[in-house]
Amino acid sequence: MNILFAASEAVPLVKTGGLADVAGALPAALGGRGADARVILPKYGSIPPELAERFETIAVFKVRLGWREQYCGLLKADVDGVVFYLIDNEFYFRREGLYGYGDDAERFVFFSMAVCEALFHLDFRPDIVHCHDWQTALVPFLLKTRYAYEPVTRDALTIYTIHNLHYQGVFGKKLLQDLTGVGDDLFDGPAGLEFYGAGNCMKGGIQYADMLTTVSPSYAEEIQTERYGEKLDGLIRWRAGDLRGIVNGIDTASFDPMNDSALDTPYRGSLVRKRKNKLVLQRELGLRESETTPLIGIVSRLTGQKGFDLIGPILEELLQEDVQLAVLGSGEARFEEMFRSAEARHPGRAATWFGFNDRLARRIYAGSDLFLMPSLFEPCGLSQLIALRYRSVPVVRETGGLKDTVTAYNEFTGEGNGFSFAGANAHDLLYTVRRALSFYRDGEAWQRIVDNGAREDLSWSRPAKAYMALYGELASKRKEKSGWPVTS
The missing domain is CATH 3.40.50.2000 (Glycogen Phosphorylase B;)
Structure with a gap:
């Protein structure tokens, strides 16, 4: 044919x-x-x-x-x-x-x-x-x-x-x-x-x-x-x-944490080796170096479609948690200023890089523990697929391709490769992130979630x-x- x-x-x-x-x-x-x-x-x-x-x-x-x-x-x-x-x-x-x-x-x-x-x-x-x-x-x-x-x-x-x-x-x-x-x-x-x-x-x-x-x-x-x-x-x-x-x-040959030249330490399923990349990313972005502090990554266009109006009202509350935030992207001035201001208020805990940098994007996928993608609508989305490939657990809104590729973790059955919420509501987002953080502190549960994502066929x-x-x-x-x- x-x-x-x-x-x-x-x-x-x-x-x-x-x-x-x-x-x-x-x-x-x-x-x-x-x-x-x-x-x-x-x-x-x-x-x-x-x-x-x-x-x-x-x-x-x-x-x-x-x-x-x-x-x-x-x-x-x-x-x-x-x-x-x-x-x-x-x-x-x-x-x-x-x-x-x-x-x-x-x-x-x-x-x-x-x-x-x-x-x-x-x-x-x-x-x-x-x-x-x-x-x-x-x-x-x-x-x-x-x-x-x-x-x-x-x-x-x-x-x-x-x-x-x-x-x-x-x-x-x-x-x-x-x-x-x-x-x-x-x-x-x-x-x-x-x-x-x-x-x-x-x-x-x-x-x-x-x-x-x-x-x-x-x-x-x-x-x-x-x-x-x-x-x-x-x-x-x-x-x-x-x-x-x-x-x-996605191109699983290009997006391969075992063979990605942008990374410091190659890894597949080992969270110990993955977190070595987190330390390098923290050092690069000026974040406090800590393997145990959960790092939330964002690689995105900074637009309303991508759900940043949901992040704004709860950003301060989120950064009161024991977390770090790494943001890469560019877009609407109001969202760039939102993250720039958060970085100024929380040095060592929030870092931003405005523009596009493919190698840094790969290091954020590899260095982050959670990947945030609260889109208002998302026809398919590739970032959540790349995050899964790099063993970063997605936190998404249930819409479009995000709904079809990210399944909320069920602690009773052990199923699920991420965390999700349905409503376009800022505090639903905050609740979902906090729920994800609670499982991050349970090493066995977190490994199970990561392993569930690793079993997904993300190729073409x-x-x-x-x-x-x-x-x-x-x-x-x-x-x-x-x-x-x-x-x-």
Whole structure:
């Protein structure tokens, strides 16, 4: 089976978030199960030169964007066993950042159209085009409208994955009409892109893809509700029969405390060896060195979505406990000031590092005893998976992928790999942290919780198996509709 991933970012070429991990790691895992899974993304100026120079141009063509015709180059290279294609247009993509420009609508409408045009020039024919988030949401729409009768594209099946429903690619109606060349009859109709007087790219993907996925079963249920549905819940409920939730994995070879060069002491299940890394982290961050003091780690964007409004009201009470806090991240100024002030009031007990530092993040995962992640919503979440991999016990709110991957410890059965609370309430969070701390003081119970987490399969093996089954299900549906013989 041939699969083409269309995404706006993918490791190891370029990354801003979890989407890049999925778009880079999942194709490799699918390849291990017999699929030919390849990736197409923009040729950004921020792709490292040592990787960019591997690519060779295989085609040059024009992309019609409204009344314009824009140059497009198609490049190809094998990177770490996965074939990548790059869409080259320096006007749109030779920039340092990936997103946040005033012409993002034009840039990613161009990219979606270029992906469709590239199907005529690729050196393989995809059975399924797997699109990700709003930046490629127009691909299913275009394939079912503009390209519906082209011999090369008319049989292409599409899957659309929602990584975060909050970011939908909503732009002015006239702008999107101009870029896509779609008239009022299609744009405003029941199956159009119109969205409360504007235009919505993600709506096109949800309506026109043959199947839909999102990144956890719980998030698949949540986005069908008004609370989490971001005004698309009605449409998602309409497509509920075609929606699946599949939890992401992580690269367990990269995130491996036995072979992580960022750590001082390699370890697997030994808490004694893990706590040697805690001492090194405490020394690095200016915290009081103590193997026995529980250290709470946070590695996150500092935004309201991540639950920091819940931390603020109880932060002082939390730091009255016998704990330490290590925070790495950046985001809203009010949250940065909240942690900066806490560090000033509690020297040696709270430490912050604003920005992103991958090696420090790994040391926090390894050096922390608990990992705090009280998100208001979390489609999947990777940090709690990495924490489990590094034997740091997660404390999470029961939402989305956090609910699906972290099970609250039950002292009567001995089951559970972390601690969780349901309500978006600050004192529920404080109670849950205190409960976790009570078990931390019981060495036998804590080892049991850590061991429970260590038994979890966090790799891409299970997600890849689930996606292969989904691809097979979609292909079978197409064969049944067309009258083709269905083979097992």
